Amino acid sequence: MRHVISILMENESGALSRVVGLFSARGYNIDSLSVNVTDDKTLSRLTLTTQGDERMIEQILKQLNKLIEVVKVCDLNESRFTERELILIKIRTTAKDRKEFLELIQIYRGNVVDVTERTLTAEITGTSDKVDSFIGLIGQTSILEIVRTGAIGLGRGERTMKV
Amino acid sequence: MRHVISILMENESGALSRVVGLFSARGYNIDSLSVNVTDDKTLSRLTLTTQGDERMIEQILKQLNKLIEVVKVCDLNESRFTERELILIKIRTTAKDRKEFLELIQIYRGNVVDVTERTLTAEITGTSDKVDSFIGLIGQTSILEIVRTGAIGLGRGERTMKV
Numbered sequence: 371m372r373h374v375i376s377i378l379m380e381n382e383s384g385a386l387s388r389v390v391g392l393f394s395a396r397g398y399n400i401d402s403l404s405v406n407v408t409d410d411k412t413l414s415r416l417t418l419t420t421q422g423d424e425r426m427i428e429q430i431l432k433q434l435n436k437l438i439e440v441v442k443v444c445d446l447n448e449s450r451f452t453e454r455e456l457i458l459i460k461i462r463t464t465a466k467d468r469k470e471f472l473e474l475i476q477i478y479r480g481n482v483v484d485v486t487e488r489t490l491t492a493e494i495t496g497t498s499d500k501v502d503s504f505i506g507l508i509g510q511t512s513i514l515e516i517v518r519t520g521a522i523g524l525g526r527g528e529r530t531m532k533v
Numbered sequence: 534m535r536h537v538i539s540i541l542m543e544n545e546s547g548a549l550s551r552v553v554g555l556f557s558a559r560g561y562n563i564d565s566l567s568v569n570v571t572d573d574k575t576l577s578r579l580t581l582t583t584q585g586d587e588r589m590i591e592q593i594l595k596q597l598n599k600l601i602e603v604v605k606v607c608d609l610n611e612s613r614f615t616e617r618e619l620i621l622i623k624i625r626t627t628a629k630d631r632k633e634f635l636e637l638i639q640i641y642r643g644n645v646v647d648v649t650e651r652t653l654t655a656e657i658t659g660t661s662d663k664v665d666s667f668i669g670l671i672g673q674t675s676i677l678e679i680v681r682t683g684a685i686g687l688g689r690g691e692r693t694m695k696v
Contacts, residue, residue, distance in 0.1 A: 376680070383556070383557050383560060383561070383562050383563070384557045386553055386563060386566065387550075387553045387554050387556070387557035390549055390550045390553045390554075391550050391553075391554065393546070393550070394546050394547045394549070394550035397546060398546070399546050400546070400549060400568075401569075401570070402568060402569040402570070403549065403566065403567070403568050403569075404566070404567045404568075404681075404682040404683050405563075405565060405566050405567075406564075406565040406566075406618070406680075406681040406682065406683050407564070407565070407681075408679050408680075408681075409668060409673060409676050409679050415679070415680050415681075417680060417682075452621065452646050452647055452654060454619060454621060454646070454656055455569070455619070455682070456617060456618070456619035456658055456682060456685065458615065458617060458685055458686070458687045460687055460693060483615050483617070484615050484687075484689050484690070486690050486691055488691060489690070489691050491615060491687060491689075493617055493658060495619055495656060495658055505572060510572060513572050514691075514693050514695065515687060515693040515694060515695060516571050516572045516578070517539070517569075517571075517578050517580060517685045517686070517687055518567075518569040518570075518571075518578075518685070519567040519569060519618070519619060519682035519683060519685050520567050520568060520569050520682060520683075522619065522621055522680045522681070522682050523621070523680070524621045524623055524647075524654060524678060524680055526647050526654075527647070527649050527652070528649055528651060528652050530623060530677050530678040531678060532677065532678060
């Protein structure tokens with residue numbers, strides 16, 4: 371099962387390396403990862419997605435909690451949460467098919483961020499599933515380039531991870 | 534100077550660890566990082582932001598190119614590029630100030646993704662500067678929780694990183 375794990379950790383060189391190293395040393399795969407500073411500049415928040423059964427996820431959470439730079443760990447799947455990721459996609463277009471792509475971008479509530487005679491670059495946000503379905507509709511032959519952030523998430527309602 | 538570095542690499546456990554380990558071993562800081570799969574499932578694309586002078590960035594690029602899992606490295610700052618990041622932010626609200634926050638979210642072209650009597654959760658995309666300015670306007674005391682992806686970027690026009 372896919373899990374979205376959120377980690378609050380010290381904003382210092384080495385913390386990211388320790389977290390990522392823990393996964394690779396144990397052969398746990400990271401499907402996507404995003405890390406950035408929070409409103410408290412001494413803390414970073416890292417979100418990663420991984421696949422695993424309950425026992426494996428429990429092991430991962432236990433090992434992460436042991437890291438000295440880690441302040442708090444949370445498996446977002448334990449409760450309801452909002453998930454989003456962002457994609458930038460450059461599409462090969464002609465005068466003929468441009469309208470069709472613009473309509474798709476509009477349906478997915480995306481924005482065009484750059485355009486040339488032969489290309490169209492758009493940003494789309496949504497769950498990983500939504501982004502996957504958009505990529506599928508554009509089609510491999512029209513995609514010139516893709517870059518997507520790792521998924522991020524916040525618990526629904528008033529629940530927070532604040533320490 | 535702030536640099537946005539884009540890395541196309543093999544989608545396998547260990548590649549991410551090697552890239553991140555290179556930075557921490559040399560004491561280079563990573564300000565933000567995003568990694569996810571591309572349209573080619575055998576490749577991941579990693580984007581990171583770091584601070585450094587020309588000589589340091591040149592060193593980093595050289596070292597990254599030496600890693601066997603790395604297919605291509607690009608310093609996006611070398612040419613014009615589009616940069617975006619995504620933030621989820623949970624705001625403490627009352628019946629009195631909710632409208633004010635909704636207006637700010639609208640100005641920044643964000644979307645409300647969750648709401649309770651006492652909270653409002655929104656998604657905003659933009660450059661790091663735009664996201665920073667939004668956070669500044671919301672104000673520390675009203676922020677319950679923040680999670681932001683690392684910045685991602687694509688070269689403008691028809692330039693791609695495809696191999």
